[in-house]
Amino acid sequence: MKTYILVGQPNSGKTTLYNWLTGSNYKTVNYPGSTIEYYIGKAKNQNIQFVDTPGTYSLMPRSPDEKVTYEILFESKICSDFEVLLVVDGLQLERQLILAKQLKESLIPFQIIVTMGDLIKSQGQVIKTQEMSDYFKCTVTEFNGQSGLGLDAIIKKLNQESVKCESKKIQWTFLDFQRAKSDIGLQINKWVEGHATKSAIERTRKIDKWLLGPFGLVIFFGIMTLLFSSLFWFSSPFSDGIESFFNLIGGRLETQFPDSFWAEFLSKGLMSSFSAVLVFVPQILFLFLGLGFLESSGYLPRAAALIDHPMKKIGLGGRSFVPLLSGFACAVPAIMATRNISSARDRWVTLFIIPLMSCSARLPVYGLLLSFLYPDKSFLKGLSMAVIYLMAMVIGGLASYVLSTFLPSNKDHFFMMELPIYRKPKWGLLVRQALSKTKSYVLRAGPIIICLAVVLWFALQFPRIENKAPNLGDSYAGQLGQFMEPVFKPMGVDWRVGVGLITAFAAREVFVSSMAVTFKVTEDESKQESELLSAMNQAKWDDGKPIFTWGSVLGLIFFFMVALQCMTTVAMQIRESGSGKFAWGQVVIFNLIAYIGAVAINQTYSFLFQ
C-alpha cells in the first residue's frame, strides 16, 4: 500500500487536509503544536494510506513532538516506502518552503500542497503553482481547507505505486539556513502574483490590541470564569430533563412489577446509577464546546502568551498552559500535549501537576456535592464551580512552585510562539467534535458504571435471609464498609461514602452512582427519600448528628480535587515520563495529601461550628 506522509510546519493545515483525505474527524484547532502523535488513515476506495504528523520547523528535531516526525521520515518508523505531502501555509511561503529545500537535500520524494487559499484570495493575491513546481521539480497544488477546494486535484496527482525512499539525514548550519532563505526570497515574487491589497493579519492585529492590551489579563480571567461558571447555567434545563426521564421510567417499572427483585435492581440499581451520572453529561458537553471554541478561534496561543509572565513566578512557562487547560477536559491527552514543551524541566513539572487540574470525570462529583450545598441556587453553584476550578489552578501552582525550587533551572527553554490569525469557529464542526468526545466519555464510563453498579447492588442484596435482602449493615458491602469505616470517619463520612470513594478508583464518576445505589437502598422505605440528595440530607450518625455537613462535603470536594484515582492517567504518566517511580510516587503523594486535607477541613469545621 502506498503511504503518503503529511509534513509541514505547525498550524499549516496538515490535520485539516488529513481529515479531508481520509474522511476522519480528528481535532483541527487554531494553534501551533496541536498534533503531538501521528495518525494513520486510509483513503476511501484507494490503496493509499495517509500519515498525519506533528508540525516541525525543520528536519532537525528540537522537541519531543518534532522527534516523532523525524523518526517517521528517517528511521522508517511506519514504513520505508513513502512519499511526503509537504503542507505549507500560503501566507508564509518564504519561511515554510525552507522545508522543501531540506526534503530535497534529504532525497525524500515530495509534493507541495499550498493551504489557506481563502486568505490568500482575500489579500488579492494568486499563487502561481506551475512556477513553483518548475523550481522544486515536484507537483504543487493549492488547497482550501475551509471548503475542500483543490482536494480532487490532490487526489488525482497521487501515485498508487510504491517507491523506495532512501532518505538521508541532514545537518544544516546557520549558513545553510541563510542560503536557503535567500534563494527562496529571490523566487518568491515569481510564485506570488499581485501585491497584498489588505493584509489578512490586519483584523487580527486590531483584535489583539484589545485582547492582549492593558486589560488582557482581566479579559483572560473573565473568559475562564465564564467558561467554567456557565457549565451549570447552560446545562441545568437539559440535566433536569434527563433526571425526569429516568425517574419516570424507574417509577413505571416499579409500579408494573411491585415485588420483583429484577425490577428493583433495574430501577434502583442500574437506572439510578446511570441517571446519577448522565445528568452531568450536558455539563461535560458544554465544557468540550467551550474549550473547542477557544481552540478553534485562535485565542489559546494568546492566552498562553498572556499567562507566560505570571506562570514564570511558579516556575513554569506559557507553553505549559495549553496542556494544563486540556487537563480540565481529560488528563490523558493533556499529558501527551506536554511534548510541545521544549524544556525537559518544565515538561516534568507540567506532567506532575496535570492530574491536579479538575478533569471532566470530576464534574459529576462536584455537581452532586454543590447541589447538596446550594439546593436550587444554580447561580451560586456556577460561581462555586468556577472557584473549585480556580482552586485547582492555585493548588497546581503551589505544587509547581515547590517542585521548581528543587529542580535545577535550565537556559534552553523557550516560549517563541507563532500567533495564528483569528478565525471564525465552524459551529457545525465544533458541535460534532464536542458530541463525539461526550459520546466517548459516556462509552468509556458506561461499562464501568454498569459493572460496579451490578457488583455493588448484589453486595448489598446478599447474603439473602429467608429469600429477602439483609439489613444494610449485614450485607457483604455493609460488612466491608464497616470494617473500613475507621479510615473514613475522620473525613466526616460513613462507610457508604467510603464504598463510593473506593469504587471511584475505577472511575471518579462512579462515586456518584455508588452513592445513588447505597443511599437509595438505605432509605427505600419512603418514596420521598428516593432522591439521592434528600437521602444525603437525611443521613445521620448513630447519635443523630447529620453525616453531610459543610465540613464533610467541603472535605470531599478537596479530596476529589487532589486525589489521583485514574489508572489510565497513571499508565500515561509512566509512558510519557518513562518512570514508574514518578507515576506511582504521584499516586501516593496526591492521595495522601487529599486524605489529610479532607480530614483537616472536616475537623476544623467540627471544632469551630459543632
Add this chain to the structure above:
Amino acid sequence: MKIEHVYTIKKIRNTPGREHIAVRLMDLGLIEGVRFCFLQRLPLGGIWIVSAGALYIALRDEEIGEVDFE
C-alpha cells in the same frame, strides 16, 4: 525598543547554553537582514508581540536578547 518602529536583524547571538533559542529563531526565519517591528507588549512587563513580514510571533525578553538589531 520602540513600538511600530522597523528594525533590521544584524546577527543572531549563539550564547552558550541558549543554542536552542538561536536555532528556533533561525527556524522561524528570524535571521540576518530580516526587518521586524515590535507591535505591543503584554501586560505586567510580559511577552513582546513581534511582526516580521507575515510572521506574527510572541517572544520573551530573553529571546529578543539573542537578537542583535539596529
